[in-house]
Amino acid sequence: MRSHRSAFPLALIALMALLLPFGLWSEPRVALVIGNGKYQYNNVLKNPANDARDMAAALGQAGFEVVIRTDAGLDEMNKAVREFGNKLKAQKGVGLFYYSGHGTQVGGKSYLLPVDQEIEDADEVAYKAMDAEAVLAKMQSAGNSLNLVFLDACRNNPFPGSGRSGERGLAVVKVDLPESVIVYAAEPGKTAADGEDRNSPFTRALLKNMTAPGTDILAVMKKVKAAVATATNGQQSPRVDQNLSRDFSFYPASAQVSAAPAQAVAAPSKGAASAVPAGFVFVPGGSFTMGSPSNEAGQYANEEQHQVSLSAFYIGATEVTQAHYKAVMGTNPSGFKGDDLPVEKVSWYDAVAYCNKKSQQEGLTPVYTINGKNVTANWSANGYRLPTEAEWEYAAKGGAASNSLAVNAIYAGSTNINDVAWYSGNSGSKTHPVGQKAANALGLYDMSGNVWEWCWDLYGSYSSGSQSDPTGASSGDKRVNRGGGWDSDGQDLRSAYRIYITPGNWGDILGFRVARRP
Numbered sequence: 145m146r147s148h149r150s151a152f153p154l155a156l157i158a159l160m161a162l163l164l165p166f167g168l169w170s171e172p173r174v175a176l177v178i179g180n181g182k183y184q185y186n187n188v189l190k191n192p193a194n195d196a197r198d199m200a201a202a203l204g205q206a207g208f209e210v211v212i213r214t215d216a217g218l219d220e221m222n223k224a225v226r227e228f229g230n231k232l233k234a235q236k237g238v239g240l241f242y243y244s245g246h247g248t249q250v251g252g253k254s255y256l257l258p259v260d261q262e263i264e265d266a267d268e269v270a271y272k273a274m275d276a277e278a279v280l281a282k283m284q285s286a287g288n289s290l291n292l293v294f295l296d297a298c299r300n301n302p303f304p305g306s307g308r309s310g311e312r313g314l315a316v317v318k319v320d321l322p323e324s325v326i327v328y329a330a331e332p333g334k335t336a337a338d339g340e341d342r343n344s345p346f347t348r349a350l351l352k353n354m355t356a357p358g359t360d361i362l363a364v365m366k367k368v369k370a371a372v373a374t375a376t377n378g379q380q381s382p383r384v385d386q387n388l389s390r391d392f393s394f395y396p397a398s399a400q401v402s403a404a405p406a407q408a409v410a411a412p413s414k415g416a417a418s419a420v421p422a423g424f425v426f427v428p429g430g431s432f433t434m435g436s437p438s439n440e441a442g443q444y445a446n447e448e449q450h451q452v453s454l455s456a457f458y459i460g461a462t463e464v465t466q467a468h469y470k471a472v473m474g475t476n477p478s479g480f481k482g483d484d485l486p487v488e489k490v491s492w493y494d495a496v497a498y499c500n501k502k503s504q505q506e507g508l509t510p511v512y513t514i515n516g517k518n519v520t521a522n523w524s525a526n527g528y529r530l531p532t533e534a535e536w537e538y539a540a541k542g543g544a545a546s547n548s549l550a551v552n553a554i555y556a557g558s559t560n561i562n563d564v565a566w567y568s569g570n571s572g573s574k575t576h577p578v579g580q581k582a583a584n585a586l587g588l589y590d591m592s593g594n595v596w597e598w599c600w601d602l603y604g605s606y607s608s609g610s611q612s613d614p615t616g617a618s619s620g621d622k623r624v625n626r627g628g629g630w631d632s633d634g635q636d637l638r639s640a641y642r643i644y645i646t647p648g649n650w651g652d653i654l655g656f657r658v659a660r661r662p
Contacts, residue, residue, distance in 0.1 A: 171289055172237030173208040175200075176228035176279075178256070180245030182215040185262040187246070191339050195244035195296060195347040201583035202351055204542075204557075206394040208240065212563055212582055217260035221274050225282055232286035238392070239283045240292040243276075244347060247297030249332075253277065256297055284321055290392055291324040292361070296336065296346050323390060325361055328383040329372075336380050345375040346382055358397025362386060421458060421660065425587050427535070427543050429456040434537055435606060435640055440554065442635030446642060451610035452534050459531055459539050460657040462578035462589045463487075463597065464498070472502045479652035484577035486595045486655040492623045492647035493517070495530055495598045495656040502658075503527025517648075521600065521615070523661070531659040533601040533624045533642065534614050540592070540627070540639040542585030554638050556591030556627070557584030565593030565637050571630035575652075591627055592637040595655030599624040603644035622646060629653035 179196025181189035193214040200212040209231065213224045232239045246257040250266045255273035257263075263272050276295065283291045329346035330336040337345050349371035353364045365384045372380050435449035467483035469490075470476045477489040490498075496519055500510040508527040513520045521529065531539070540556040557564040563582045566575070571593075579589040591597075601616025601624045616624065622644035628637035631653055635641065645654070 172235035173203075173206070173240070174228065174231045174235055174237065175203045175208040175210045175240040175242065176224060177203065177210055177212045177242045178216060178221060178224065178245070179214045179243075180216060180257065180259050183246065183257070183259045186257065189245060189338055191341075191343055191347075192244035192296075194342045195344060196242070197582040198343060198351055199242050199244075199347065201587045202354065202394075203240065203242075204583070204585040205587060206354070208238075212558070214563065214582075215259050218258035218272065218274065221256070221258050225274070225279055228279075229282035229286060232283060232288055236287055236289065238290045238292065239286060239288040240294075241279050241283065242294045242296070244296040244344065247276070247295065248273070254295070254297075256295075280321055280326075289323060290390065291321045292392075293321075293324070293326040294329075294350065295327065296329040296344055320387075322387060324385075324387050325365070325392075326385045327365060327368075328385075330380050331383050334380070337376055345372050345380060349375070354394045356393075357395045358393050359395075361392045361394075362388070364394075423461055424458040424660070425461050425539075426662070427454075427457050427459055427539050427586060429454055430538075430543060432538050432541060432543075434534055436638065440638070440640070442638055442641070444641070446605065447640045448606050448608070450606055450608060452538070452614060453610070453612045454534060454538055455613055456662050457531070457535055458660045458662060459535065459588065460659070461583075461587055463595060463655050463657045465578055469498065472498055472505065477650070480575045482577065485575050486578055486590070488575060488595050488652045488655045489650045490598075490654060490656065491650040492530075492598045492645075493519070494650065498656075499528040499530065499658055523615070526661060528658045528660055530598055530600040530656060532613075532615050533599045533626065534611070535659060536591075536597065536599050536626050537639055539586060539588055540584065556588065556637075556639050557582055561592070561634050561637060564591075565628070566590070566630050567593045567628060567632050567634060567637055568630070569634065573631065575630050592639070593628050593632065594630055595627075596625040596629045596632075596643075596653050597627045598654065598656040599626055603642075625654070 177196045177200045179192035181192035183189070196212060196214050200210045203210050211224055211228050211231070213220055216224065243256050248255055248257065248269065250269045254276040255269050256276055257273050261272040263269055280293065329344065339345060339348070343351065346368070349368040353367040353371065356364065365382070369382050369384070372382055431451060431453040433449050434452045436443045436447040437449065463486035465483060466476050466478050466481070466485055466487045469487040476487065478485065478487050479489055496512050496514065500512050500514065503510045509525040510527045511521050511525040511529040513522070553559045555561050555564050561567065562570055564584065565581060575594055578594070581590060583589050584591060602620040603622040603624050604617025604620055625643050625645050628641065
């Protein structure tokens with residue numbers, strides 16, 4: 145069970161410097177990630193949803209197709225396991241299961257607790273919780289080439305103040321998984337910490353160490369064990385059970401992977417032309433189908449599909465926050481106040497002015513020449529700019545890594561809108577701090593929802609032919625907005641959905657994120 149945890153930067157994994165090119169992995173990778181914290185009848189846990197989102201982003205960048213659930217009830221957990229099992233059977237590659245939340249052992253068996261079940265006595269656990277062995281049995285029956293299991297679930301008693309008799313920690317699972325590594329956040333019968341900030345000590349250590357290119361999984365786990373011991377002053381020691389005859393690393397030795405500090409749109413590293421600016425994600429160039437298929441729910445005629453090729457670019461991992469805007473412009477026009485909230489009530493002209501001023505502050509060449517309402521772009525300049533509409537959609541869909549996290553999903557990172565977006569159905573009629581929802585395959589947050597995002601382009605009909613690095617219509621008086629906002633209906637948050645607004649307009653639904661060339 146969980147009670148206390150350790151800090152980990154919000155976007156350590158989501159802001160990784162390079163998305164690894166498609167094709168670096170020789171076998172399919174599928175993961176199920178569950179994080180349960182908002183328990184209705186047991187102790188609420190602060191960090192499991194964060195753990196799950198950060199792990200999903202990390203696994204997406206490591207080539208996994210990720211099924212993610214947060215704060216799931218028993219029925220939703222069972223459905224997710226079934227979906228996971230079906231994907232494993234279809235692909236027969238590497239299967240990975242990660243769980244963060246309350247767990248208990250009863251009668252020598254380990255159970256993972258859903259958020260919606262009231263458990264009064266130990267004899268109810270078998271039918272009101274998920275048997276961990278049932279998940280492993282799914283993995284066993286799929287015939288995977290490799291099975292990885294991470295159980296960050298050995299928390300303190302989730303049933304305080306009652307006669308419930310679940311034992312401390314988890315028991316060792318008894319399913320014989322061939323070619324497997326099964327990791328417990330703490331030794332059987334012991335408890336693990338939940339952490340004081342964003343992630344548990346175990347998940348923090350795993351996220352940090354799994355990114356080392358070419359490092360075998362067992363070497364990673366040695367580093368994780370050492371890091372957890374240090375973080376908990378020796379009070380917690382992960383257990384690693386392995387049955388391996390092969391090597392496995394999350395990233396191949398040739399990969400270039402680095403972690404950037406939290407918070408988007410920070411200053412780039414000086415003197416290193418190849419370094420990814422902190423707070424940005426590198427998007428490798430590639431080709432994709434822009435627009436939506438005619439059978440997509442909510443599809444509009446202006447989303448006609450066509451092929452687009454793009455050069456590589458950097459894009460902010462989050463929308464520009466109020467703290468970042470104030471640091472550059474000295475003002476905060478937003479209606480909803482908060483340093484970590486996205487800046488809003490900004491016009492398109494405000495956004496391009498921000499880009500130029502930030503570029504000047506950091507000694508970069510401004511992209512824009514601004515003469516009143518006449519704005520032109522120098523695409524060879526190295527300063528900050530708005531993404532083009534094509535860049536925005538390519539990034540929202542996950543770039544070229546078509547095998548990673550929900551790239552082909554309707555929304556940016558998922559087919560489940562609530563996993564990735566703040567919109568009219570869950571926002572409470574306000575914006576929310578950036579980076580709280582799950583990231584997409586590139587490690588980008590809030591591409592769907594929170595605030596609409598200005599793009600560079602003048603709005604116009606799509607070209608019927610293929611295009612390379614398009615920058616929008618050659619004429620017009622409206623600029624493109626993408627992604628939907630806190631007040632939008634679900635269909636407006638689709639990655640292909642496009643609207644246009646007069647560039648001088650502003651409102652509490654309008655924000656932006658920035659891009660740069662490498």
